[in-house]
Amino acid sequence: MQFPESWLREFCNPPLSTQELADTLTMGGFEVEEVAPVAPPFTGIVVGEIKEAVQHPDADRLRVCKVDVGSAGPEGELLQIVCGAPNARVGIKVPCAMVGAELPPGEDGKPFRIKVGKLRGVASHGMLCSARELQLADEHAGLLELPADAPVGQDIRSYLRLDDQVFTLKLTPNLAHGLSIYGVARELAALTGTPLQTPAIVPVAASGEARVAVDVQASDLCGRFSGRVVQGVDTRVPTPKWMVDKLARCGQRSVSPLVDISNFVMFEYGQPSHIFDLDKIHGGLQVRWGRPGEQLKLLNGNTIGVDEQVGVIADEQAVESLAGIMGGDATAVSDETRNIYIEAAFWWPAAIQGRSRRFNFSTDAGHRFERGVDPSHTVDIIERITQLVLQVCGTPQTRVGAIDDQVLSLPRPQPVALRVARAAKVIGMPVSAAQCEDALRRLDLPYAQETAADGGPVLVVMPPPHRFDIQIEADLIEEVARIIGFNALPDTPPLAPVMARIRPEASRSKFAVRHLLAELGYQETINFSFVEAAWEAELAGNAEPIRLLNPIAAPMSVMRSSLIGSLLGALKYNLDRRASRVRLFEIGRVFLRDASVPTGEATVKGVRQPMRVAGIAYGDVAGRQWGQAERRSDFFDAKGDVQALLAPLDLRFEAAEHPALHPGRSARVLLGDAVIGVVxxxxxxxxxxxxxxxxxxxxxxxxxxVLELPVPWARPVARQQLVERDLAIVVSESVSFAQVRAAIDTSRQARHIADVLLFDIYRPQAGQANASVAAGEKSLAIRLTLGDGETVLTDADIDATLEAVVQNLQERLAARLRA
Structure with a gap:
């Protein structure tokens, strides 16, 4: 929302400076994002009138002008100024920079000073200026022509009100009532106590019988529709300069008198309207939802297709307007227009919201209607537009028809109760009933006094039609707080008990896990929780991922159920930048469908959100160095990192398939009987x-x-020396060491076995005969540690244990001792 300060002060003029005014609005909830002057600094430029313009004797493109600057120049003398502008002619009034004037700073930041000079031998005592030279506009085709009634000799800054400031407000969506100059002035009056000037809109008496039949067929689209016919207007007249300037300072360029009037009233009172060329309307108008197959050429030149989800205004032949958003080209006003139909309506916000995005454009009208426009002033808006049409485009033949006003369904505001005690608690300072009542009166919010069950005062407010944002008690508390003033809040330091949180000894923090992974050579990466749908289908086997309703980008449309895709994306990013060794990890949340999850403070119904830790290793294990040969990271490196991460927990690894992993080089990780991950x-x-x-x-x-960490417990130093014995057994290639370990642990003498270690695997090479290990077999070298540190084992005990182990291996796995 952009507007000039002078226009705001026409409705409310508090005794505040520009900066104080901006601060007041900002602290009142209407954030002033920027305050900028409408023109750069310059001095010594006045209104001049060209009295004589003759050809330069030595230059075809130059003219020697005699310029009257009134009392600003030498008494009774005209200034001789050489000018090269093509529109320099007798009778026009233009900005004249006299000798000693300073023009706006150039690219070097320094002002340009006007001096007496000569152009092709002719003295020039000043300079006639274009809009571009004054940095008022980009137009530089000629001199800036001023209205004929401009007073000669008056300072141009004063005449054009160039000392004005342009305010840019950053309004939140709930502040629809601030999308107009009058709306902001109404808030400013409430904040400062300065009276609000509300100009009376005098109805224009009807002088004609013409009307347009309007059939509103969708009350859920349009709640009120008002219209009037005006005949015999002159659209070839120029828009008044005062109106053009105000529109320009609101960021709106001048188009034509009728369009400018409609835009002017929208900025003034916040009610968008539309003016049709009456002679281009075929029969009556229908206000309805669109129909499949219908098309409309808009004012911006685009042709769109509409359907039953979009509101339209149509005549008997075709769609003529996109309801509440933009008019159609077929009924647009032009220089040939003589008869018009003025429309102002209330469109339900829900019927306008999101429609502009369907067609990839937005309009000021749609921006206002989708937030809510006061439905009670459509007739007044038409009267105001009619006044301006008669003032700007009226002729002796102009006839004004009566206003046709149809009220179908309007918003029904519900009373909202404000408990004074609750307001004091939320605001954080003592608030009295009198202060609340004063705030409501200043905001023009009607209220009634009641008493709560606990005896406290309650103010029941009936929201006015322009306040779509007042729906619950918190909205009223906010109004009271900003009228009282946020600066009035006491500087009370927060008081909170400091409770020491003791971490259980049998756990560790996420930071400890991060440090451990860093010690293993991994670097942490942080990724988005939303990923490509293809990643979920291919890498996680998730056919029904949780989809985002409004993704920030097409490739980030679903919530991830695995961290693998994110790590692969980070790996690919690094490899594309010529990284040769990459080791990354991430600790993050994944999102899984689970109907048993209820909605809570940190949960969403039907979605389980566990935390996971994942890592990826690529390239050499230790990097290129002299101390050891290069070797690529393989399955056993990742397995070893997992074991180090969960040490001293005893993990089991079982071969398993995973959508993202090699079917013969992957396993699931088990802690006890629970599956805790994959590698x-x-x-x-x-x-x-x-x-x-x-x-x-x-x-x-x-x-x-991973966060589980068993509490360490002390064991006494062994009194007796432990005994080590090595076994070399031959088993089938399909037998895993985990099966061998299980068979050893279940042998009859397992009580004497303290540890089992696999330290070598032997497989015969293809084509080589081996008497002890045949093809399809392998030899496992196992070291058994025997003893408990207290009991002395005899040779008989050791031999019995070895015999029991070998026998169990033979029975369960068909294993044999290697010859």
Missing amino acids: GELHPKWRQQWELPQAPVLFELELDA
């Missing part, structure tokens, strides 16, 4: 799709499981 190498097809030179290895774990 493995990226699937070859996704590696190919992502164009990765080699396959990265990944892991993803439930963060709750």
